Amino acid sequence: MPVIEDPSDPTSCSVAEKEEFAHFKQEIYQKVLKKVFQNLKQRSQHGEAHCCADGLNQVLHLGILIESQDAEEPAYFCGCRAASAHHPCPKCLVAQSDLHNILGNFELRTPQSMRAVLTEASKAKTMAAKEKILKDNGMHNIEHFLWDFRFSDPYKAYSYDTLHSDDLGKWGKHLWPLLLDVLEEHNGQAFYDILKQALSVYQKCCAAVEREYGKSFNFLKQHACSHVPQDIREKGTVDNFSTCYSEGFQQEAAQSFGQTNMKEAEHQMCIIDEKQEAIARICMAIDNDKKARLNLELAEDINEREVLDLESESSTTWRFGSPEGKKMNLHVVAVNLANDNHRYRSLDERLRDFIAFNMPKEAVQMQFEDDIYVQRYKCVILKYQSVEDWTEGTDIMHCNPDFHGRHCFDCVIIHDDAPKLSVARLCDLFCCSLPSGKTLDLALVHHFSCSQWKPRTVWDGCRVLYEEPDTTLVRMDYLVRGALVCPVSEQADEKFYYFIDCIEPDIFL
Numbered sequence: 001m002p003v004i005e006d007p008s009d010p011t012s013c014s015v016a017e018k019e020e021f022a023h024f025k026q027e028i029y030q031k032v033l034k035k036v037f038q039n040l041k042q043r044s045q046h047g048e049a050h051c052c053a054d055g056l057n058q059v060l061h062l063g064i065l066i067e068s069q070d071a072e073e074p075a076y077f078c079g080c081r082a083a084s085a086h087h088p089c090p091k092c093l094v095a096q097s098d099l100h101n102i103l104g105n106f107e108l109r110t111p112q113s114m115r116a117v118l119t120e121a122s123k124a125k126t127m128a129a130k131e132k133i134l135k136d137n138g139m140h141n142i143e144h145f146l147w148d149f150r151f152s153d154p155y156k157a158y159s160y161d162t163l164h165s166d167d168l169g170k171w172g173k174h175l176w177p178l179l180l181d182v183l184e185e186h187n188g189q190a191f192y193d194i195l196k197q198a199l200s201v202y203q204k205c206c207a208a209v210e211r212e213y214g215k216s217f218n219f220l221k222q223h224a225c226s227h228v229p230q231d232i233r234e235k236g237t238v239d240n241f242s243t244c245y246s247e248g249f250q251q252e253a254a255q256s257f258g259q260t261n262m263k264e265a266e267h268q269m270c271i272i273d274e275k276q277e278a279i280a281r282i283c284m285a286i287d288n289d290k291k292a293r294l295n296l297e298l299a300e301d302i303n304e305r306e307v308l309d310l311e312s313e314s315s316t317t318w319r320f321g322s323p324e325g326k327k328m329n330l331h332v333v334a335v336n337l338a339n340d341n342h343r344y345r346s347l348d349e350r351l352r353d354f355i356a357f358n359m360p361k362e363a364v365q366m367q368f369e370d371d372i373y374v375q376r377y378k379c380v381i382l383k384y385q386s387v388e389d390w391t392e393g394t395d396i397m398h399c400n401p402d403f404h405g406r407h408c409f410d411c412v413i414i415h416d417d418a419p420k421l422s423v424a425r426l427c428d429l430f431c432c433s434l435p436s437g438k439t440l441d442l443a444l445v446h447h448f449s450c451s452q453w454k455p456r457t458v459w460d461g462c463r464v465l466y467e468e469p470d471t472t473l474v475r476m477d478y479l480v481r482g483a484l485v486c487p488v489s490e491q492a493d494e495k496f497y498y499f500i501d502c503i504e505p506d507i508f509l
């Protein structure tokens with residue numbers, strides 16, 4: 001219902017003038033509502049034949065069963081006096097001083113009883129007597145347009161609105177500001193006390209707040225609770241008559257109405273709404289895209305993991321992923337790579353030495369001229385058993401010069417005979433096909449050694465590592481899991497790193 005502003009200055013009006021304007025507004029509202037609903041009056045009395053959804057013809061009597069409104073609206077709709085009156089409730093005749101008593105029984109308004117009040121008032125001898133009768137019943141001297149309708153009791157139809165009575169009314173307007181005041185004056189104990197009381201019955205809680213802080217609960221929305229049980233019994237759960245759902249729509253509609261020239265506004269409002277909807281969708285698409293990009297890196301990792309997990313039914317603790325190029329002759333690969341990067345220097349010879357040293361049986365059968373073919377990989381999944389809870393964990397380790405636009409050479413823990421954990425940085429991963437038909441999985445790594453340099457403040461368990469410039473070949477089954485190191489400075493060529501063992505309990509143990 002639109003708010004009708006007083007065209008004169010309300011502050012300069014006398015009480016009588018204010019009352020007169022309030023009465024005038026009431027009359028206008030009732031006349032407008034009567035006009036709006038006039039088509040239903042006849043039908044509510046005599047009914048109308050209608051083919052229902054079940055295919056049966058029925059006589060339907062139209063009526064208004066639920067009104068969901070806020071603030072002054074129920075008073076205007078019901079022709080009652082406003083919230084500050086002696087009897088402000090649109091549903092019953094509760095007195096202003098009894099509004100806090102939500103367990104009380106008060107005489108309900110009915111069309112018959114209210115009509116009787118008007119009749120009585122019309123017989124009053126003096127103006128003052130008439131006014132007194134009306135005031136004692138919280139009424140204006142107006143006939144309600146619904147009194148002549150069947151199945152439409154305006155007082156019964158007015159329903160408890162959770163949005164305005166609970167969220168914005170009792171809490172937002174009355175208790176929340178009080179709470180802020182109290183918190184400003186007291187310490188956290190006051191908050192705790194209030195919270196404790198809130199667990200008790202609501203009525204008791206209100207009484208306590210009233211005693212302690214002098215907060216009067218004689219306001220209409222507090223009293224509205226007392227009608228909730230009956231409302232629920234007659235109309236179902238409170239969401240059936242909450243304005244919560246249509247409030248947003250109404251605000252949007254009011255906004256688009258404000259943008260029209262007020263003439264045949266419906267069509268203009270539709271166009272504005274269409275545009276708003278399109279803008280909202282574009283915004284949503286952009287937001288979703290941003291979110292998707294953020295998640296892309298993560299999702300790719302997960303996909304990689306899933307693909308690899310499917311394949312990894314073998315007993316090995318590692319599984320390569322992201323193959324780089326095709327399987328090629330080791331000699332060709334070594335020459336090509338050595339041109340670009342010193343860490344691949346004499347890779348062919350080193351690999352043959354490695355085989356000779358670690359796999360003598362294989363080395364005996366192998367001639368120097370025999371070709372070894374290698375497939376390079378950029379990622380490996382390491383499976384390990386956590387020493388924290390003995391569950392199986394996996395680490396996805398990358399050695400990729402262009403991982404989402406940046407270098408990514410992860411560090412791993414190497415299982416060797418050293419007393420402390422050995423750490424190395426992955427440079428490359430190879431699967432070598434030997435002339436005998438066997439395959440050998442190797443990692444090319446930079447080992448970390450214990451550094452001579454120490455920070456000025458050495459803490460318990462502080463380990464500084466030095467990244468060796470030379471690379472070494474390591475069998476894949478020596479790789480345990482991922483490790484975390486942190487460069488000592490932000491210099492690009494920093495070779496000193498702190499070993500971080502305090503982030504994950506598993507590494508710490």
Ligand SMILES: [Zn+2]
Nearest residue numbers: 089091092094
């Ligand atoms: Zn009431």
